[in-house]
């Protein structure tokens with residue numbers, strides 16, 4: 001409920017106890033109006049539900065709504081009739097005790113609808129076994145049948161229940177609905193014979209005529225047109241557009257088949273319904289003696305046929321009366337007026353008792369034969385206070401009934417309040433309230449109460465009239481503070497109270513009753529003569545309704561008033577041992593219009609439903625109370641100590657919380673399990689603070705939640721990754737195993753091959769040998785000799801020695817061939833020279849071996865010698881050829897000879913150059929030296945400091 005406290009400005013408060021001005025009727029009406037305008041038809045007063053008839057479908061009775069309210073704590077959701085039903089049901093299941101839900105309000109306020117909604121709620125939400133579905137269906141289907149026979153169109157309600165109904169739904173220990181029981185109160189029999197302008201008789205008559213099969217109607221002697229029947233046409237509303245009698249007939253027929261009605265039962269039942277219609281059409285005339293006669297016995301014959309009685313006896317009974325004298329019976333004729341009375345009395349009695357039979361029959365189909373202990377939830381759909389312009393005996397009974405129920409309510413509410421205070425260990429604060437026992441006593445007290453006085457008037461010999469009854473009342477209860485008549489009121493009361501009227505000051509307000517018809521209605525007399533006829537009927541239903549024993553019993557049957565008082569007494573006895581829930585229904589306007597809120601009408605109902613009084617009692621102590629857990633759960637975010645979790649006892653948490661938010665001591669009390677808050681404003685302030693902090697909380701909760709989602713996602717991914725990883729590692733490991741296995745095999749084969757390497761080629765060493773071969777060849781590739789002088793060769797394994805030899809030779813031959821091919825003509829010439837030199841010098845001259853390594857120069861370009869008589873020869877080499885060491889400077893004894901031979905050898909005469917003075921030569925490539933030739937006294941060769949070679953020769957005389 002707290003959930004919508006925030007919207008209170010617009011939609012009012014959901015619980016009237018939270019109204020600041022709780023004693024103001026205007027504030028009450030305002031709150032109701034605000035909510036009604038927003039289509040919020042339900043409001044609580046504590047645990048009492050106030051419901052305003054919306055006169056439109058609001059879509060709040062869907063299965064999903066039912067599920068929403070199922071098992072949810074009472075104050076957590078907006079007020080709803082389902083919350084009341086669910087609360088009662090859950091309490092019943094958990095505490096295994098009995099409950100009742102009292103639904104009251106004016107005609108048309110929505111009582112019957114509310115009780116149907118509750119029944120549907122149980123049918124949908126309660127657990128169910130297949131075998132018990134029949135019980136459930138019967139419970140549901142008993143409704144249309146009862147409504148057909150007990151409801152009628154009135155000015156206030158097209159489907160007005162014309163009887164009070166108490167229905168017990170029985171549940172087994174598992175909370176499964178297993179059976180039911182219905183008690184009806186005060187069926188409005190007078191409607192059978194008379195309807196006000198604009199109203200109708202009970203639905204069933206019209207339904208039978210509109211929907212009944214043609215042969216059925218023929219069998220009953222009926223015509224389709226309801227206007228042909230007096231009992232159906234007095235209200236001039238026989239045809240009603242807002243009702244679909246034909247369809248309703250189908251529903252009722254279908255229901256009959258489910259709730260165990262046999263064909264014979266239905267035949268008898270509709271025989272009775274038809275005979276009532278025929279009764280209404282009997283016309284009486286007056287004969288010359290003033291006695292009643294029936295000129296046309298057509299209807300009598302039909303009735304006799306349908307009820308299984310003798311037509312002449314019936315005719316007799318309708319026109320004569322048996323008067324019992326002391327010893328004998330005298331039969332005297334009736335006037336037409338009395339005959340009409342007798343006829344109507346018969347119709348009412350027949351219909352009334354048939355209705356009772358019908359209820360009993362339904363009960364026998366709802367009974368659960370299982371004897372295990374059951375718990376019940378009772379639904380009491382009963383008229384609320386009725387205050388019309390003219391109030392008669394019926395209103396008197398109804399208002400008396402409400403007075404009694406109010407007593408029950410006050411007693412239970414106060415008791416519950418006191419019990420709660422005691423249980424919670426809170427000091428009891430006395431509540432001032434009006435105890436209406438005094439009014440109940442005024443009505444029901446033995447010998448002195450209004451009902452007793454009425455009975456007395458009915459029974460007493462001599463002429464008793466409604467007026468004499470009124471006088472008797474003035475005599476007996478005239479002093480009573482809640483009783484008033486025109487006479488007693490003196491001049492003041494004249495305007496308000498009529499001659500035939502008395503006024504009662506009910507707890508809900510004044511009601512003025514007109515005594516006209518009180519005696520007759522209380523007597524509800526059926527002439528004995530007619531009773532005898534009915535007792536002898538061959539119609540089985542009538543035989544069960546009119547027992548012969550009744551005729552033999554000479555005592556008067558109890559009057560209607562006393563019967564009602566007694567049945568009310570037993571109803572209260574039944575209710576007092578059950579836990580109550582209340583629904584108060586309010587009619588928003590008299591025109592059955594949606595969205596029309598008639599202030600005057602509603603104020604009237606608020607008053608007569610005693611809602612202000614109820615609110616006052618509820619608010620006398622504390623406006624609000626909640627269990628610590630619930631209070632803490634909602635508001636814990638307002639105090640750092642209790643948010644997000646309070647680990648201690650909830651009571652201490654609440655104490656800490658309210659201290660933190662600064663409640664003043666007079667604003668609250670702490671019980672054992674609940675906190676009691678005295679003023680609504682305290683709660684509103686707390687609620688506002690909560691509303692403020694909620695947004696921050698939401699963000700935080702959202703973040704936490706998102707974090708959680710993220711982590712969940714992460715963990716999932718990690719698991720997936722681990723799995724993938726594991727699989728992949730598995731794959732790798734398996735590959736490795738395979739590789740190693742292969743390697744082992746290879747190595748094993750290798751070793752085996754190695755062991756058998758010397759054997760001739762066989763499978764054991766074949767592979768090894770191939771490998772060795774291949775390996776050797778591949779290795780050899782990198783070790784082949786590069787030139788002919790290289791004598792190295794890779795050592796072959798044993799098996800390849802032969803092949804290796806061949807290869808070696810081949811390689812050598814190849815190298816030689818390559819070498820030979822690479823030798824130039826020049827080189828060949830030089831080598832040939834070397835060969836010659838070898839022949840000349842080998843083994844004969846020192847230095848020969850060294851000269852071998854140096855090739856003979858071929859590039860000498862000339863020979864120089866000086867003009868003097870020295871033996872110096874310079875053999876020039878080509879200065880471009882950097883490989884050359886430089887020019888050769890020779891000294892020989894026979895320069896002429898040597899030069900000539902040289903020239904002849906190389907066949908180049910012009911290569912000799914005779915220089916004067918000096919000559920240039922190359923010491924090494926690029927480095928020049930000079931030889932200077934002189935003549936002197938003795939031969940001499942020396943090297944100057946600057947590296948210059950000086951050759952001194954002796955001048956020869958020529």
Ligand SMILES: Nc1ncnc2c1ncn2[C@@H]1O[C@H](COP(=O)(O)OP(=O)(O)O)[C@@H](O)[C@H]1O
Nearest residue numbers: 053055056106107108109110111112113157159
């Ligand atoms: N909760 C509701 N939602 C919609 N219409 C409703 C509701 N309650 C009552 N009504 C309308 O009001 C009419 C009278 O209601 P009903 O329960 O028969 O009144 P009561 O039993 O108090 O005389 C119904 O036929 C229906 O049209």
Ligand SMILES: [Mg+2]
Nearest residue numbers: 111112160161
């Ligand atoms: Mg009703």
